[in-house]
Amino acid sequence: MRKVDCRFSDFLAASRRIAVFVMIAALFAVSGRLQAQAQSTVTASDSTATRVMACTACHGEQGRGSGDDYFPRLAGKPPGYLYNQLVAFRDGQRKYPPMNYLLAYLPDTYLREMADYFAAQQTPFPAMPKTNVGAQVLALGKKLVLTGDEARHIPACVACHGVSLTGVAPDIPGLLGLHSKYISAQLGASRYGTRIANKPNCMQTLTSRLSEADITAASAYLSSLPAPANPAPAPAGSLKLALTCEGTETK
Known part of the structure; x- marks a missing residue:
């Protein structure tokens, strides 16, 4: 065997x-x-x-x-x-x-x-699998995504990724249309330092404050959201970011 x-x-x-x-x-x-393709006139x-x-x-x-x-x-x-x-x-x-x-x-x-x-591609969003987490987990995810956790100095996802969560030009990504396992894997990788961005590293500062339960909840909630009416990222400079990317909150 x-x-x-x-x-x-x-x-x-x-x-x-x-x-x-x-x-x-x-x-x-x-x-x-x-x-030219071999034995063909089609290119x-x-x-x-x-x-x-x-x-x-x-x-x-x-x-x-x-x-x-x-x-x-x-x-x-x-x-x-x-x-x-x-x-x-x-x-x-x-x-x-x-x-x-x-x-x-x-x-x-x-x-x-x-x-x-x-x-430049504006294509339909893929259908996400139905989440299999409980109501309490989704409630925690919703809180983290929409309001954050002030006591732990965790800003809301919308504070950097835009109110519609479609990102902000030129370099903050949208968070919709992604599988919960992918989001969870990337948050975990950032938290443990295996996904490294150019310094200053905003996400590693933030994710170091998240627990495993936080990551599961935020990932499940984000993947449960419907496709946005307008998928375009918010214009550059249209949002005052919650983090300065130096590890401190803006005032």
Whole structure:
């Protein structure tokens, strides 16, 4: 039985490696000027839409999101945020091997082009699975998202991500249309320092004050919210942020 388990484990590991290499090949195959397909007169257009096909394989067509818990929606997020995350994956600040490998040799200009492409997409939000947490957990999540916890110096999510939670241009992301497991994983990664942003790191300052229960509750509440009427991020400078990004609250 152990031999069967071992072989199956090896098969899964090999499959994952193959998937990574396929994604890498797809990205570089469609980047730059595409060559004529072998034994065919049909060629793909040299456009950003074709060059980001490796991204949409996981993040959905036009970056609209998918049914996978851990592949987030990219469409409509502020371009500065998307660009910063692409750079973080390329330079190893964010750790996820498929993304690290895909972006390892791409220049800043290409990453900015990708970010601008997904930021410009306005696609329907994916349907989120119904939350399976209790009413008390959702109530705590709602409190943290909408009003925060003053006693623990935890500002509300809306205080930085906008009243509609669609983000703020140019680099604060929206929080809607994301699976609760993804939100929870990213908050936890920030809390424990495995997701590192360029300094000053606002989110690590904030998430260090959150408990596991807080993260579960906020994630569940955010994923339970409907798609916004207007998915566009709030304009730059339209919101006085709750944190200065130096670890202290603004006055």
